[in-house]
Amino acid sequence: MKKMILIAAASLCMSTVAVHAQVAPKSDTTVQQNYEQQDMVKIMASEIPDGLKTSLEDAKYKGWENAMLYKSKKGDGYVVEMSDATNTTKRYRFDAMGKPVKD
Numbered sequence: 684m685k686k687m688i689l690i691a692a693a694s695l696c697m698s699t700v701a702v703h704a705q706v707a708p709k710s711d712t713t714v715q716q717n718y719e720q721q722d723m724v725k726i727m728a729s730e731i732p733d734g735l736k737t738s739l740e741d742a743k744y745k746g747w748e749n750a751m752l753y754k755s756k757k758g759d760g761y762v763v764e765m766s767d768a769t770n771t772t773k774r775y776r777f778d779a780m781g782k783p784v785k786d
Contacts, residue, residue, distance in 0.1 A: 723753040723762060730754070734781030735761055744775065760784070
């Protein structure tokens with residue numbers, strides 16, 4: 684009887700793990716598509732204006748050179764998306780002049 688209960692419990696645990704393993708993680712492509720839906724396009728660091736470069740010199744944005752950068756198609760805003768040491772993604776918004784914008 685104990686073996687049957689143990690087998691049933693193990694099967695339940697394995698089924699639960701299998702179900703959770705099928706959930707796809709959010710990828711960069713998904714994030715990029717979300718920004719594209721918001722009329723934003725991915726850009727290179729060389730394409731950002733001087734005002735934004737000046738703002739990004741703040742220690743808060745350390746490592747922005749390796750971040751994902753997006754510009755609105757209208758040219759009225761930017762998004763800098765970067766991961767910190769704990770792999771937490773942080774997004775910062777800026778206006779056309781490079782000034783930080785609160786969400």
